[in-house]
Amino acid sequence: MIDLHVDLPGLHLKNPIIPASGCFGFGREFAELYDLSRLGGIAIKSATPEERFGNPTPRIAETPMGMLNAIGLQNHGVDYIIENELPWLAQFDTEILANVTASTEEGYAEVIRKLNHSDVVKAYELNISCPNVKHGGAALGIDPVLAASVTRLAKSAAEKPVYVKLSPNVTNIVEIARAVEDAGADGLVLINTLLGMRLDLRTARPVLANTTGGLSGPAIKPIAVRMVYQCAKAVNIPIIGVGGIRTAEDVLEFLYAGASAVEVGAQNFVDPYACIHIIDDLPDTLQKYGLSSVKEATGRSLNL
Amino acid sequence: MKRGTAIILSNTMIAEDTYEMILKTEVTDDADCGQFVQVQVPGYYLRRPISIHRILPDHQLSLIYKVVGDGTRVMSEMAEGEALDLFGPLGHGFPVLEEDVVLIGGGVGVPPLAETAARYRSKGRNVTAVLGFNNTAAVFGTEEFRELGCNVIVATMDGSLGIHGTVIDAIKEAGIHPGTVLACGPLPMLRAVAENYNGYLSLEARMACGIGACMGCVVKTPDGGSLRVCKDGPVFRTGEVVL
Numbered sequence: 426m427i428d429l430h431v432d433l434p435g436l437h438l439k440n441p442i443i444p445a446s447g448c449f450g451f452g453r454e455f456a457e458l459y460d461l462s463r464l465g466g467i468a469i470k471s472a473t474p475e476e477r478f479g480n481p482t483p484r485i486a487e488t489p490m491g492m493l494n495a496i497g498l499q500n501h502g503v504d505y506i507i508e509n510e511l512p513w514l515a516q517f518d519t520e521i522l523a524n525v526t527a528s529t530e531e532g533y534a535e536v537i538r539k540l541n542h543s544d545v546v547k548a549y550e551l552n553i554s555c556p557n558v559k560h561g562g563a564a565l566g567i568d569p570v571l572a573a574s575v576t577r578l579a580k581s582a583a584e585k586p587v588y589v590k591l592s593p594n595v596t597n598i599v600e601i602a603r604a605v606e607d608a609g610a611d612g613l614v615l616i617n618t619l620l621g622m623r624l625d626l627r628t629a630r631p632v633l634a635n636t637t638g639g640l641s642g643p644a645i646k647p648i649a650v651r652m653v654y655q656c657a658k659a660v661n662i663p664i665i666g667v668g669g670i671r672t673a674e675d676v677l678e679f680l681y682a683g684a685s686a687v688e689v690g691a692q693n694f695v696d697p698y699a700c701i702h703i704i705d706d707l708p709d710t711l712q713k714y715g716l717s718s719v720k721e722a723t724g725r726s727l728n729l
Numbered sequence: 730m731k732r733g734t735a736i737i738l739s740n741t742m743i744a745e746d747t748y749e750m751i752l753k754t755e756v757t758d759d760a761d762c763g764q765f766v767q768v769q770v771p772g773y774y775l776r777r778p779i780s781i782h783r784i785l786p787d788h789q790l791s792l793i794y795k796v797v798g799d800g801t802r803v804m805s806e807m808a809e810g811e812a813l814d815l816f817g818p819l820g821h822g823f824p825v826l827e828e829d830v831v832l833i834g835g836g837v838g839v840p841p842l843a844e845t846a847a848r849y850r851s852k853g854r855n856v857t858a859v860l861g862f863n864n865t866a867a868v869f870g871t872e873e874f875r876e877l878g879c880n881v882i883v884a885t886m887d888g889s890l891g892i893h894g895t896v897i898d899a900i901k902e903a904g905i906h907p908g909t910v911l912a913c914g915p916l917p918m919l920r921a922v923a924e925n926y927n928g929y930l931s932l933e934a935r936m937a938c939g940i941g942a943c944m945g946c947v948v949k950t951p952d953g954g955s956l957r958v959c960k961d962g963p964v965f966r967t968g969e970v971v972l
Binding site: 450458482485487489491494496693694696 | 730732769773774775776800816934935936937938939940941942943944945946947948949953955960
């Protein structure tokens, strides 16, 4: 019997597969396709203090083995989410990781204080790495001092564990990882998307209305694996790995690099059943490499 | 909606840069007119949203698509017997109302109107199809609408076939006074349709998920809200969204 379950701060995952924030909405669309209770957890779409329309369209562009997005954190705001989305999610036996974004430090604390009252939310995912908003987001995630400061504030507001989602758009991600660990983060999620752009040769204009967007998909997987590996060597808090995962073997690679669990993002767009396929394939894949549990796979490539 | 494999029965050029692909698949057996499928082109990451041209007997699906980039070019080079991964049918299509309608199509916006025409004709409704193209080389599908028993009016922007001008010019010149219109085509055409008539418009958008999760294809509503082309559309009432 292969043991898929993973216990992390606040999150008791029956398997290590979590759809990534922004790639899964609040699960409603995918619930038409399969039972969300099969998922280890769900990182729900980012909650901001107020409603946000997001960026103008086009918001999506395809790239070789990946895609650019510049959605701009469109959501109805934290109050709407508490009133309408979280009660609906309560029917599923899966762990909800609430992604939080704001344009000010106080905004992060405000959203967290509101979500503290929800029994559905098991932990927070602090988004200090969205490349598609002008204020907050990525600006906080590229400076160790600012990243630590917002983490500290979030921790003081939070009554549940706080995972910090890091930006790969930095020279040294280890420095940021250490800074947020020192500031009290309970775990790390890495990586968010890489800043990129595409140009339309007929018009000479950017394809995305926002000019730049976040690159995701298999194209970024080697970067994500490298960053998980580097951070896992440097910190003592658990890491949730994310970036370009398509298959159970990809999951294993992230686990080997030091991740305790993973998030699946853009692949949900390509194969709407992606998470289920990966969960189904995971036991045989672990067995193939001589492993009997997910925990056993975590960090296998470290300290060799 | 479901994911499944489709086998290519034929893939033929029917106009300049425009192809018709007939597929054997059960994915679209219950599709409505105006819905679309997400096509996975081998070697490309995201799926291509392509509107349903016709649902044919014996689990056959017809798609008409234009080569607009590398992915659709690869699709146009696929041969009979090859397999494609499909996901669908997706979105909300055209309503089949208890009244006569005028269909307005522009370029590759014409295909979803063919299945729509077939549904209206099978209910005995009179259908006028106003089909606009840039030039004669781009024209396709006019015979199909005639065979379905529609009154067909063709317009070309360069005047090389049919009425010289836009679909709106053609409607006026032909002396038609549309009640409900069902339209699909480029944005400037849809804007002109919405300014002149009432009915339903099918929008095109860059999409990722195709099921309403990613918020990649949103359009604004007049009250400042938003709707998703893939899930709430692609067909909207005139005035429902800001064009």
